[in-house]
Amino acid sequence: MTARPLVLSADDHGLSDGSSRGILRAHDTGLNSSVPVLAVGPAAGRAVAGLRDRPVVAAGAQLAVVGEDRPLLTACEIPTLVGRHGAFRGGGRS
Secondary structure (H helix, E strand, C coil): CCCCCCCCECCCECCCHHHHHHHHHHHHCCCCCEEEEECCCCCHHHHHHHHHCCCCCEEEEECCCCCCCCCCCCCCCCCCCECCCCCECCCCCC
């Protein structure tokens, strides 16, 4: 059998300060090797700042097109994806 590398990814970095601290702690101890950042998360800016001190982490973008988080663009900019209250359609608010 051929050995294969295992990549563990910690989703939702930026969802909250607490989850982001846990994700960074897991990275610092070698548990996860990939960190997708949830750009629409309330703590995204602080989460990205935490990655700057960790140049070896593989960071990427986590796309979110449904859910309770508000999109980065306004309803005028993406009217087919966002309802009148500014949330993604199908996220409980239209």
